[in-house]
Amino acid sequence: MATVVERERKYSADDGFRLPDLTGCGGVTTTSDATALDLDAVYLDTADLRLARSGFALRRRTGGHDAGWHLKVGSAGGDRTEYQFPAGADDEAPPAELVALFRAASRGRPVAPAARISTRRIERRLLDERGRAMAEVAEDTVEGRDLVTGERQAWREIEIELVDGDDALLAAMDARLKAAGARPVPVSKSHRALAGRLAVPVATPEAGAAPVVDYALAHRDVLVAQHPGAIGGDEDAVHDMRVAVRRLRSTLRTFRGLWDRRESEWLRTELRWLGAQLGPVRDTQVMAARLTDAVHAEPADLVLGPVAARISARFAADLATALDELRAALASDRYAELLARLDALLEGPTGRTIDARWVARRVRRAVNRADDRLDRALAGDHQRDAERDAALHEARKAYKAARYAVEVREPAVGKRAATLVDRLKDLQDVLGAHQDSVVTREVLRRQAGRAYAEGENGFTYGVLYARQAAAADRDAPAIARAADRTRRRKLRRWLEN
Structure with missing residues (x-):
């Protein structure tokens, strides 16, 4: 072909x-x-x-x-x-x-x-x-x-x-x-x-629900459009498909009172399953590139043993397995049923009549929920670093949901919403960098264990681990600054309307 x-x-x-x-x-x-x-x-x-x-x-x-x-x-x-x-x-x-x-x-x-x-x-x-x-x-x-x-x-x-x-x-x-x-x-x-x-007319949502339904339909279409590329393992297609799944899950949760609760929750569960098939492919692609770049950035005298070759071989095998599992999922009847029922939910009548104020309240609630999670994560009362890392990861996920909720209102609100979306993305990226460091350190720890078991020198894995740990120590001030930028009164005033 x-x-x-x-x-x-x-x-x-x-x-x-x-x-x-x-x-x-x-x-x-x-x-x-x-x-x-x-x-x-x-x-x-x-x-x-x-x-x-x-x-x-x-x-x-x-x-x-x-x-x-x-x-x-x-x-x-x-x-x-x-x-x-x-x-x-x-x-x-x-x-x-x-x-x-x-x-x-x-x-x-x-x-x-x-x-x-x-x-x-x-x-x-x-x-x-x-x-x-x-x-x-x-x-x-x-x-x-x-x-x-x-x-x-x-x-x-x-x-x-x-x-x-x-x-x-x-x-x-x-x-x-x-x-x-x-x-x-x-x-x-x-x-x-x-x-x-x-040209045969299709059902259109009533005015109050239209921004939410249109947003969900747009990302349903992205999911479908990226299917061919994802089957081939194209990195951009897998990433875009995964993000579309996240946006759909988040929209069904944030605005869950809009649809039949049982059906929307079934769809959220199935979208979580689909995301779990896409995740290993994308995570493996990202981690392979991240570690390869990290090894190449080290001075030659600090790279002891076949570190780059071991990383390449390990992730090539992981990626092949993950792609096989993704292709099987995308060829399954379960996936086809998910799409058909998603169509029925989004293209059919909504379960209730709503107005713009109802949508605005749920957007505001999503943003406040994310703020609360970050405040708890930064409170400093965690007994272990792992607990704090987990709390920051949950805050990151909450800010993704908040950002997606704000995107629903962006066409109506305009520049003010677009600016908040950008600030939320910046904060999400800083939190993401911290989570990447957490995951990378765990991968390096396991890789060092394999190297030791095979009689190879684990020194370079320790160097890379230390660099990731040092970067994580610098994250807290950056997270606080990014959070402050999203919380400026002038930036958020429209959320209260």
């Missing part, structure tokens, strides 16, 4: 539109001869078009230089990741490798032909002075048909896609096309073909 990142833009054009000369844009000096292509693509989706609604497009295409199965992830008009898989002559169902990637978007449901797109394409390559392809420009005459309703459409479309060019070239071509009368198109060809069914 091949994976490519498309950097393209789409435009509609009237019948009289003429493609402008694009030489001079971002180093383009000449244009290749035109190539005519006939492309035929059948798009598959669930009965309720979950793939399309989630920003996924699954097709089997014939014709062109990349015929076969394609799965596109992302919004049209921006960067999109495309997964390509060859198709056999009689293939009617997508290969298992692609099914695994869109399982979250389909909620585990079967897919079937939903639309057919036939395209007559005139394609040209834009070349630099060395003959290198910088971009491709295509003039498409398109016919689309919804295979369920039978609705047909025809249109003309211009598509530009970077090859070796950069964003400056994309911007220059965009400006020239718009000046010639082309209009940006924010949707894909398949969306246009399915427009009738995609």
Whole structure:
């Protein structure tokens, strides 16, 4: 399976539109001869078009230089990741490798032909002075048909896609096309073909609940969008998916009176399970990088024995195990049920009617709860360092919940809420650095024990442990300063309204 990142833009054009000369844009000096292509693509989706609604497009295409199965992830008009898989002559169902990637978007449901797109394409390559392809420009005459309703459409479309060019070239071509009368198109060809069914109105939350529901829906969508990357172990995808899970759990707790209590608590439990599958992957990735950097930062005469190699081997094995377990979880019926019931909760009617004051009270309560936990953690009456570390970790988690709650109100409050979000994030980061030190010291202690058992020198692990302990000793003043910055009266006054 091949994976490519498309950097393209789409435009509609009237019948009289003429493609402008694009030489001079971002180093383009000449244009290749035109190539005519006939492309035929059948798009598959669930009965309720979950793939399309989630920003996924699954097709089997014939014709062109990349015929076969394609799965596109992302919004049209921006960067999109495309997964390509060859198709056999009689293939009617997508290969298992692609099914695994869109399982979250389909909620585990079967897919079937939903639309057919036939395209007559005139394609040209834009070349630099060395003959290198910088971009491709295509003039498409398109016919689309919804295979369920039978609705047909025809249109003309211009598509530009970077090859070796950069964003400056994309911007220059965009400006020239718009000046010639082309209009940006924010949707894909398949969306246009399915427009009738995609336009069916969906239930909208009542005004008071809308900020909370919209926030939760946005992070439900992030979770689904990051699924393909997480399966591949992409660090950013795993991180973003994990954060989306945290935000959803936190939102269901902070605003739990909004929904049926039994269902929302079931979902929180299942989201905790999903987070527990993502956590070992992400934590292993972060810790491996953290310790590798720490070893490389030490003077060579303080690194005794194969420390870097041992760390690399240990975390490579841990990561492989964690990824296998994550992939099994993402392929499970449990995960599909979680997503389906999350949809039902967030897209269905809420359990009560609320107003902005109800939301504001719960945001204020989340912030106050975090303040109280930090105050107790810093009170200095802990008998052991481990107790204080655990209390600071709980405060950090409370500030995450507070930050997510404030984010719900950010669209309505504006700059004041955005500033508090930034300050809460700063405090969360300082508390996070302290927790990282706690976890890193424990990992180093265990690693030193393994080295000793295998007859290796544990000196370097002790050096690294001492440096982490010294950094932790400096955390308290930084935490206090960051907390003071979040508690300034002027910054928080809006919370009381």
